Amino acid sequence: MPTPPPSMAPRMTALILRVLTFAFLVASLAILTTDTTTLEIRDEVFKIRFKDVYSYRYMLAAIVFGIAYTVLQVAFTLNHIVKRNAETSGDGNLVFDFYGDKVISYMLATGAAAAIGATKDMKPLLTALGVSNSFLNKGYASASLLLLGFVCTAMLSVLSSYALPKKV
Amino acid sequence: MPTPPPSMAPRMTALILRVLTFAFLVASLAILTTDTTTLEIRDEVFKIRFKDVYSYRYMLAAIVFGIAYTVLQVAFTLNHIVKRNAETSGDGNLVFDFYGDKVISYMLATGAAAAIGATKDMKPLLTALGVSNSFLNKGYASASLLLLGFVCTAMLSVLSSYALPKKV
Numbered sequence: 001m002p003t004p005p006p007s008m009a010p011r012m013t014a015l016i017l018r019v020l021t022f023a024f025l026v027a028s029l030a031i032l033t034t035d036t037t038t039l040e041i042r043d044e045v046f047k048i049r050f051k052d053v054y055s056y057r058y059m060l061a062a063i064v065f066g067i068a069y070t071v072l073q074v075a076f077t078l079n080h081i082v083k084r085n086a087e088t089s090g091d092g093n094l095v096f097d098f099y100g101d102k103v104i105s106y107m108l109a110t111g112a113a114a115a116i117g118a119t120k121d122m123k124p125l126l127t128a129l130g131v132s133n134s135f136l137n138k139g140y141a142s143a144s145l146l147l148l149g150f151v152c153t154a155m156l157s158v159l160s161s162y163a164l165p166k167k168v
Numbered sequence: 169m170p171t172p173p174p175s176m177a178p179r180m181t182a183l184i185l186r187v188l189t190f191a192f193l194v195a196s197l198a199i200l201t202t203d204t205t206t207l208e209i210r211d212e213v214f215k216i217r218f219k220d221v222y223s224y225r226y227m228l229a230a231i232v233f234g235i236a237y238t239v240l241q242v243a244f245t246l247n248h249i250v251k252r253n254a255e256t257s258g259d260g261n262l263v264f265d266f267y268g269d270k271v272i273s274y275m276l277a278t279g280a281a282a283a284i285g286a287t288k289d290m291k292p293l294l295t296a297l298g299v300s301n302s303f304l305n306k307g308y309a310s311a312s313l314l315l316l317g318f319v320c321t322a323m324l325s326v327l328s329s330y331a332l333p334k335k336v
Contacts, residue, residue: 110277110278110280110281112278118223118285118290121222121223121286121289162332
């Protein structure tokens with residue numbers, strides 16, 4: 001098998017980072033959406049779902065946008081690789097990558113931050129109410145995976161900033 | 169007074185954005201550090217400070233780093249303007265601007281997100297305990313100003329990405 005030309009190297013790095021992002025986000029989504037518990041107060045049983053925590057809802061939105069964007073970018077990259085026209089990439093695409101990576105990385109960062117902040121500060125209050133630790137720990141686990149997805153996207157954002165065509 | 173040469177325009181835009189960031193962050197800091205309340209439980213009075221909320225502590229760290237970085241950058245820019253050597257700016261400076269703006273904008277975004285997420289989700293729990301709404305509302309106010317500071321820094325990050333010298 002021949003080695004790919006040098007111009008493909010940054011594209012392959014980006015592809016690997018996008019696949020990693022995708023894996024982290026899907027794992028984060030799976031943990032988040034199965035995060036439920038029950039709370040018993042005076043013989044009444046309440047079901048608590050992740051949707052009852054506002055920060056987790058925002059985290060869900062961030063993950064879903066992140067997955068949609070990442071799938072789109074992987075499709076673009078594969079299309080490019082299959083057609084072997086690495087050199088014909090237009091400036092419009094690079095500008096889209098730049099703003100897309102930037103906006104999505106801010107979304108993932110704020111989603112993880114909101115969930116971690118809310119979980120940390122709610123923990124003593126909810127534990128006193130009798131909410132199981134596993135509910136909050138799954139929230140942490142989901143947010144941590146989202147944070148790893150953010151780290152990959154932040155690296156992609158650095159790559160796409162360097163690839164940006166000069167304005168002048 | 170002569171109009172500045174064209175090469176000064178992006179520098180002036182950046183300076184205005186940095187001064188705005190500084191103003192938002194100082195206002196956010198002032199509101200956050202004066203955010204205290206008292207809570208009475210069974211004749212015992214507890215003092216609640218912003219430091220008792222973990223997310224607010226992280227927000228404080230983000231604001232302080234943001235202010236320090238912004239002051240440094242304003243000092244660099246003024247030094248540059250006074251010396252009128254806009255053209256001699258080295259690549260090292262541009263790379264520092266790029267990574268600095270990027271890291272600080274992520275810090276400000278996550279600081280605001282953690283504080284807003286925690287405040288929103290703690291509100292029903294703390295209100296039930298008898299914590300005054302003004303404590304949480306001041307938290308929101310501080311986080312909102314921080315969010316405005318983030319928006320300015322995100323714009324600076326776009327500018328510094330475009331100014332980045334090409335790797336190749």
